[in-house]
Amino acid sequence: MLTVRNLHAGYDGKEVLRDVNINVPTGSVVTVLGANGAGKSTLLNSIVGLVPTSSGVIEWNGGKIENTTPDQALKCGIALVPEQRELFLGMSVADNLRMGAYLRRNSLDIGAEQQYLLEIFPSLKSRLEQPARALSGGEQQMLAIARALMSKPSVLLLDEPSLGLAPKFVEEIFRILKQITGDGTTVLLVEQNAAMALDAAESGYVLDIGKITFSGTSEELKKSPIVRASYL
Amino acid sequence: MLGQLLASSVTAGAVYALVALGFVLIHKGTGVVHFGYGDQVTFGAYLVLIIQFLTGLPFWPAVIVALFASAFLGWAIYNGLMRPLRNAPLLVQIIATLALGTVMREFLRAYMGPNAWSFPFLLTSSSFDLGGILLVPANLAIVGVSLALLCLLFFLFERTFRGKSIIAACDNRTGASLVGVSVSGVFSSIWMLASVIATVAGILVAPVLTLSPEMGLIGIKGFVAAILGGFNSLTGAVVGGILLGVIETLVGAYISSALKDMISYGILILVVLVRPQGLLGILSVKKV
Amino acid sequence: MRLRIIFSVLGIAMFFLIPKLFADYNLYQFCLIAVTSLIVLGLVIVTGIAGQISLGQSAFVALGGYGAAILATNWGVPLWLGIPLVAVLVATVGFLLGLMTLRVEGHYLALTTMAFTAIVQLALVHADAVTGGAAGMPVPSFELFGKSLSTGAELYYLIVPITALLFIVVINLNNSRTGRVFAAIRQSEIAAEAMGVNILVYKASAFAASAFLGAIGGGLLAILVTYLDPAQFGITQTVYYLAIAVVGGLLSPFGAIIGTTVFVFLPEFLQTFQTYLGLVFGIMLLGFIVLRPKGLASLIDIENLKKIVFKSRRESVGS
Numbered sequence: 001m002l003t004v005r006n007l008h009a010g011y012d013g014k015e016v017l018r019d020v021n022i023n024v025p026t027g028s029v030v031t032v033l034g035a036n037g038a039g040k041s042t043l044l045n046s047i048v049g050l051v052p053t054s055s056g057v058i059e060w061n062g063g064k065i066e067n068t069t070p071d072q073a074l075k076c077g078i079a080l081v082p083e084q085r086e087l088f089l090g091m092s093v094a095d096n097l098r099m100g101a102y103l104r105r106n107s108l109d110i111g112a113e114q115q116y117l118l119e120i121f122p123s124l125k126s127r128l129e130q131p132a133r134a135l136s137g138g139e140q141q142m143l144a145i146a147r148a149l150m151s152k153p154s155v156l157l158l159d160e161p162s163l164g165l166a167p168k169f170v171e172e173i174f175r176i177l178k179q180i181t182g183d184g185t186t187v188l189l190v191e192q193n194a195a196m197a198l199d200a201a202e203s204g205y206v207l208d209i210g211k212i213t214f215s216g217t218s219e220e221l222k223k224s225p226i227v228r229a230s231y232l
Numbered sequence: 233m234l235g236q237l238l239a240s241s242v243t244a245g246a247v248y249a250l251v252a253l254g255f256v257l258i259h260k261g262t263g264v265v266h267f268g269y270g271d272q273v274t275f276g277a278y279l280v281l282i283i284q285f286l287t288g289l290p291f292w293p294a295v296i297v298a299l300f301a302s303a304f305l306g307w308a309i310y311n312g313l314m315r316p317l318r319n320a321p322l323l324v325q326i327i328a329t330l331a332l333g334t335v336m337r338e339f340l341r342a343y344m345g346p347n348a349w350s351f352p353f354l355l356t357s358s359s360f361d362l363g364g365i366l367l368v369p370a371n372l373a374i375v376g377v378s379l380a381l382l383c384l385l386f387f388l389f390e391r392t393f394r395g396k397s398i399i400a401a402c403d404n405r406t407g408a409s410l411v412g413v414s415v416s417g418v419f420s421s422i423w424m425l426a427s428v429i430a431t432v433a434g435i436l437v438a439p440v441l442t443l444s445p446e447m448g449l450i451g452i453k454g455f456v457a458a459i460l461g462g463f464n465s466l467t468g469a470v471v472g473g474i475l476l477g478v479i480e481t482l483v484g485a486y487i488s489s490a491l492k493d494m495i496s497y498g499i500l501i502l503v504v505l506v507r508p509q510g511l512l513g514i515l516s517v518k519k520v
Numbered sequence: 521m522r523l524r525i526i527f528s529v530l531g532i533a534m535f536f537l538i539p540k541l542f543a544d545y546n547l548y549q550f551c552l553i554a555v556t557s558l559i560v561l562g563l564v565i566v567t568g569i570a571g572q573i574s575l576g577q578s579a580f581v582a583l584g585g586y587g588a589a590i591l592a593t594n595w596g597v598p599l600w601l602g603i604p605l606v607a608v609l610v611a612t613v614g615f616l617l618g619l620m621t622l623r624v625e626g627h628y629l630a631l632t633t634m635a636f637t638a639i640v641q642l643a644l645v646h647a648d649a650v651t652g653g654a655a656g657m658p659v660p661s662f663e664l665f666g667k668s669l670s671t672g673a674e675l676y677y678l679i680v681p682i683t684a685l686l687f688i689v690v691i692n693l694n695n696s697r698t699g700r701v702f703a704a705i706r707q708s709e710i711a712a713e714a715m716g717v718n719i720l721v722y723k724a725s726a727f728a729a730s731a732f733l734g735a736i737g738g739g740l741l742a743i744l745v746t747y748l749d750p751a752q753f754g755i756t757q758t759v760y761y762l763a764i765a766v767v768g769g770l771l772s773p774f775g776a777i778i779g780t781t782v783f784v785f786l787p788e789f790l791q792t793f794q795t796y797l798g799l800v801f802g803i804m805l806l807g808f809i810v811l812r813p814k815g816l817a818s819l820i821d822i823e824n825l826k827k828i829v830f831k832s833r834r835e836s837v838g839s
Contacts, residue, residue: 048410050406050409069409069414069415070406070409070410071409071410071411071412071413071414071415074410074411074412075412079410080410082406082410086404086406086407086410087404087407088400088403088404088407088408089403089404090399090403091396091399091400091403095396095400098393098396099396099397099400099408099411099413100411102397102411102412102413103411103412147411148410151411151412259627265627265630265631267630267634313806313810316810317810320813322573322626322627323567323571323573324809324813326573326626326627326630327762327766327805327809328806328809328810330759330762330805331759331763331802331805331806331809332806334756334759334763334798334801334802334805334806335799335802335803335805335806337756337798337802338796338798338799338801338802339799339802341795341798341799342795342796342798342799449638449755452634452635452638455631455635456635459631490646491646493638493642494639494642494643494646497635497638497639497642498635498639500631500632500635501620501632501635501636501639504623504624504628504631504632505620505623505624505632508623508624508628
């Protein structure tokens with residue numbers, strides 16, 4: 001279980017998140033909805049340590065991980081696919097994937113993983129040797145997610161995966177999401193596209209200017225008048 | 233005559249290329265310009281002599297020890313000085329690397345004396361003829377070792393996973409961190425590598441220039457070469473180095489050998505003002 | 521206001537008292553401190569207050585010293601005229617150098633100013649017909665109203681008032697709008713531009729000021745040491761001045777005096793360790809830039825003292 005308790009976090013002295021509490025049960029898909037600037041990215045970034053936590057606790061697997069570093073977070077099994085994707089644009093698709101498995105030792109395993117992922121992300125298969133910067137927006141998003149999956153994370157943090165993508169890619173991403181979660185990966189999904197997010201998730205939260213204003217199961221969220229008015 | 237000039241150019245160019253490579257490695261990798269790198273090159277050459285004095289080892293074993301010691305020095309510089317200062321203002325970082333160079337130079341001046349030492353390597357000045365061109369063993373050694381080192385680095389960065397992860401980390405620090413690469417580990421590796429390169433460059437150049445604490449002035453030549461090649465590109469550093477070697481040799485032969493150095497420094501100013509991205513690089517010189 | 525009068529009276533009293541109390545050699549040292557602190561003051565203005573890294577201070581000193589000496593030797597221009605004249609010329613050179621900040625800053629500015637110093641030094645060595653080349657050249661003695669000044673005491677009465685005057689001018693400038701603009705430029709060029717000032721002109725002026733002070737310092741230094749050697753005007757020397765500025769306090773004119781005093785008197789204390797002098801200076805620079813980048817001036821709390829006397833604000837180095 002990934003738990004966030006009384007989290008206050010922000011950059012450059014500016015507090016973006018105020019007293020945020022979130023529970024992500026192992027193996028489930030949880031979504032956080034909110035408008036631009038609500039602090040959704042900050043939430044995911046502070047879990048892996050890209051943004052400093054001023055107070056509060058982030059717990060995973062019984063250990064406190066607030067103010068860690070992204071590489072340490074990955075060692076604990078938490079992988080982030082950030083909004084900016086942060087791909088190695090000069091490297092090939094294959095090398096980007098290989099880098100995703102940086103922490104893993106067994107090359108046979110890694111090879112098998114890459115094969116498996118290329119089946120799930122067919123558009124990457126055809127572009128294996130091309131540099132990442134040659135890919136379209138949608139394909140880069142696929143690559144970013146695949147790269148994160150190469151580390152076989154226990155928790156996958158997705159920051160607005162559908163942002164700026166054509167509907168075709170959005171559908172594909174959520175289809176892939178279903179396939180991944182079937183394998184038992186815990187997913188914390190941050191999205192503006194509330195409709196698709198609530199279909200994919202079991203429960204969710206609403207973040208408004210740094211504070212959690214609503215929480216519940218997907219059904220409850222879909223029915224809630226606030227959510228319907230602002231986000232659906 | 234032209235062949236002779238070519239030989240001199242390539243020799244000088246190879247050394248400049250190595251020094252430029254070290255600079256660019258540190259800058260591209262960690263974002264810091266090591267203003268004391270020239271002094272570190274000098275220090276590297278002296279290190280061999282110091283090790284010989286302290287342990288009585290013959291030349292080549294001392295070189296091996298010196299290379300390891302340099303790696304350790306690089307590790308120490310990063311973790312002891314540059315890492316604590318990583319969030320300090322730019323001015324502080326610049327002065328810190330200047331200070332580092334000064335300390336190394338003055339240490340050498342204090343303990344080894346301000347006068348030149350003879351470096352026990354390639355001392356035979358007997359030249360031999362190669363197709364009409366007069367060569368000295370030093371020429372061959374410098375070009376040969378530089379080439380070998382460059383091939384080694386190419387192999388490291390293009391073919392090994394560890395090397396590729398260093399390039400990846402230079403390319404995108406956040407991305408690297410997200411896939412589990414420890415950024416401080418990468419930076420340590422870069423400083424260690426650059427320090428070893430400095431020592432190699434020092435050992436190659438000490439027989440040709442005179443080994444004195446002032447040898448560090450070669451650092452500025454390395455800067456010029458790095459800037460010619462665009463400060464952010466490793467291949468650019470090598471090309472810039474060779475180019476500088478050629479320009480200097482030609483100026484020395486056809487214009488005036490006294491003005492050779494001045495023109496090199498003048499080139500630096502010219503390139504920075506007119507085409508800061510150098511001939512190969514694409515970099516931002518001014519922050520917005 | 522009252523404090524200002526008290527300090528001024530104390531200062532003047534000390535000025536006349538010191539030659540009575542100290543030997544000629546010590547007075548010579550006072551002169552050296554005065555001259556060096558002038559040079560470092562230039563660095564404080566351009567690198568400390570205005571935030572523009574300059575490794576060119578040695579070059580300005582060299583140009584000032586050699587310029588005045590050459591004018592005196594070859595054209596008979598008396599030094600009391602030559603030194604300020606050359607200083608104005610060198611200030612123009614400094615201004616032009618400062619215009620480079622349009623294209624470069626940070627590392628690249630450091631590199632270009634370093635290259636400038638190297639070029640000037642090489643030029644001095646190669647123009648040996650005029651400068652005596654690597655062997656150097658002697659400096660004619662300073663003559664005023666037919667009397668030549670050469671003892672420590674005589675030079676003291678010349679150099680110290682000039683230094684004090686220049687310091688007062690700089691301190692007043694620092695507390696005026698110019699100083700505030702420099703500080704704004706150091707902290708954020710974008711914010712400074714928003715103030716409606718032409719920051720390029722201000723940056724170039726900071727360089728010009730450092731060049732002027734460096735050149736005056738160079739001219740006075742030439743009189744003091746009576747012989748110019750190009751080896752004394754290279755990058756090592758420029759780092760030496762930087763070290764003094766850092767140790768004394770880059771942001772503070774008083775820092776220039778404090779730092780210089782330390783660096784000039786240190787050799788006296790390290791008599792037996794002469795060979796380690798350079799190493800000690802280097803270690804001091806390294807130690808201070810890492811541990812106390814604001815320099816000694818911040819320790820002695822001169823800032824608070826200044827607050828009472830001159831009403832200024834606390835600022836940080838480089839940011």
